[in-house]
Amino acid sequence: MTHKLAFIGFGVVGQGLAEILYSKRQSLKDAEGFESKIVAISDFKKGSLYHPDGLDFEALLEAVQDGGTLDSYPKADGLITGWDSLETIRKSNADTVIEVSYTDVSTGQPAIDHCRAAFESGKNVVMTNKGPVALAYQELSALAKKHGVSWGFEGTVMSGTPALRMPKLTLAGNDITEIRGILNGTTNFMLMRMDEGASYEAALKEAQALGYAEADPTSDVEGLDARYKIVILAQHVMGMPLTVEQVECTGISQLTPELIEQARMEGRRWKLIATAKKENGIITAKVAAEKVPLDDPLASVSGALNAITYQTDLLGPVTLSGAGAGKAETGFSLLIDLLTIARARETVQS
Numbered sequence: 088m089t090h091k092l093a094f095i096g097f098g099v100v101g102q103g104l105a106e107i108l109y110s111k112r113q114s115l116k117d118a119e120g121f122e123s124k125i126v127a128i129s130d131f132k133k134g135s136l137y138h139p140d141g142l143d144f145e146a147l148l149e150a151v152q153d154g155g156t157l158d159s160y161p162k163a164d165g166l167i168t169g170w171d172s173l174e175t176i177r178k179s180n181a182d183t184v185i186e187v188s189y190t191d192v193s194t195g196q197p198a199i200d201h202c203r204a205a206f207e208s209g210k211n212v213v214m215t216n217k218g219p220v221a222l223a224y225q226e227l228s229a230l231a232k233k234h235g236v237s238w239g240f241e242g243t244v245m246s247g248t249p250a251l252r253m254p255k256l257t258l259a260g261n262d263i264t265e266i267r268g269i270l271n272g273t274t275n276f277m278l279m280r281m282d283e284g285a286s287y288e289a290a291l292k293e294a295q296a297l298g299y300a301e302a303d304p305t306s307d308v309e310g311l312d313a314r315y316k317i318v319i320l321a322q323h324v325m326g327m328p329l330t331v332e333q334v335e336c337t338g339i340s341q342l343t344p345e346l347i348e349q350a351r352m353e354g355r356r357w358k359l360i361a362t363a364k365k366e367n368g369i370i371t372a373k374v375a376a377e378k379v380p381l382d383d384p385l386a387s388v389s390g391a392l393n394a395i396t397y398q399t400d401l402l403g404p405v406t407l408s409g410a411g412a413g414k415a416e417t418g419f420s421l422l423i424d425l426l427t428i429a430r431a432r433e434t435v436q437s
């Protein structure tokens with residue numbers, strides 16, 4: 088069967104997934120039996136399109152990448168324009184909603200409502216938006232279950248690097264007592280560039296141009312994005328209730344060239360580290376810039392790479408390193424969530 092997709096948001100990550108689905112369509116069909124079509128896109132400024140028979144991948148990407156909007160997409164019989172996000176979720180014939188709108192770090196909205204509307208309409212959601220997972224994990228997990236649909240959010244932590252799926256599947260049976268890692272690509276990239284002599288402002292601009300930063304980069308530089316991610320890890324991987332407010336949080340905006348130089352003289356490097364620790368059934372978590380010694384494995388994680396160490400009772404420390412942000416890297420996280428849904432559907436049908 089062909090998977091019918093509705094995109095809410097069509098920025099860096101949305102286009103990243105669309106490019107992968109188009110460029111790998113044959114190999115996905117051959118290797119996985121996976122076929123998809125985009126039936127709808129609803130984006131604030133770029134516009135909204137819906138066609139129940141599917142939109143043309145190439146024409147969509149050409150319109151948005153050449154003109155910045157979907158306005159030049161060819162008009163065809165049956166094409167509907169102008170639906171907002173909730174209309175698109177409720178009225179389209181999609182079976183899966185791809186939620187790739189902005190992460191709102193105060194309320195998680197409107198993405199939480201997007202998930203509610205999708206689940207209540209019997210649609211799966213795959214998303215990279217961290218708000219709903221960090222702020223409404225219990226409610227939305229229960230709602231998806233009640234409606235018999237799937238909720239995938241691998242890309243909310245470390246883009247396509249399997250920071251959620253790897254521990255849940257392959258470390259199952261372990262007690263994970265501590266998680267420590269570099270969870271934000273923008274700040275890790277900025278710290279590398281500042282260590283090389285770039286100014287804070289220039290380093291941030293570069294990270295934005297490379298598609299790593301949040302729409303409001305305050306979330307990156309003040310540690311709010313990493314705070315959401317450690318909350319997601321605590322809830323989903325450690326199975327511990329943790330709220331955003333319980334996580335002490337500082338970012339990197341206070342780091343001056345002098346502080347960076349001083350760390351270098353001490354044989355250390357600044358890194359934005361997120362930690363969650365479980366002791367006697369109580370979880371504590373924080374996000375803060377730390378001067379790590381050069382022999383700490385996290386010291387050599389550079390650019391937009393991220394790394395995470397899971398402290399397990401049966402295996403000891405297990406470290407995973409890989410991309411933390413980026414267009415194709417995060418587009419891939421949505422693909423693996425889609426393939427997981429497709430494989431489960433095949434298993435049920437066979």
Ligand SMILES: NC(=O)C1=CN([C@@H]2O[C@H](COP(=O)(O)OP(=O)(O)OC[C@H]3O[C@@H](n4cnc5c(N)ncnc54)[C@H](OP(=O)(O)O)[C@@H]3O)[C@@H](O)[C@H]2O)C=CC1
Pocket residue numbers: 095096097098099100101129130131132133172187188189190197215216217242243246298299300301302411412413414417
């Ligand atoms: N970039 C990355 O490397 C990663 C990003 N993420 C997360 O993925 C999500 C998407 O990121 P990214 O693609 O980089 O962000 P972009 O800002 O490039 O794209 C977001 C798109 O969503 C649109 N949008 C925002 N709110 C709505 C809404 N309510 N309805 C319809 N469209 C909306 C925006 O519209 P417009 O701008 O046209 O007004 C924009 O085109 C974010 O939540 C981010 O936190 C997660 C992991 C990595």
Ligand SMILES: N[C@@H](CC=O)C(=O)O
Pocket residue numbers: 243245246270271272273274299300301307312411412413
């Ligand atoms: N802005 C985020 C994007 C991925 O979550 C980051 O830089 O890590």
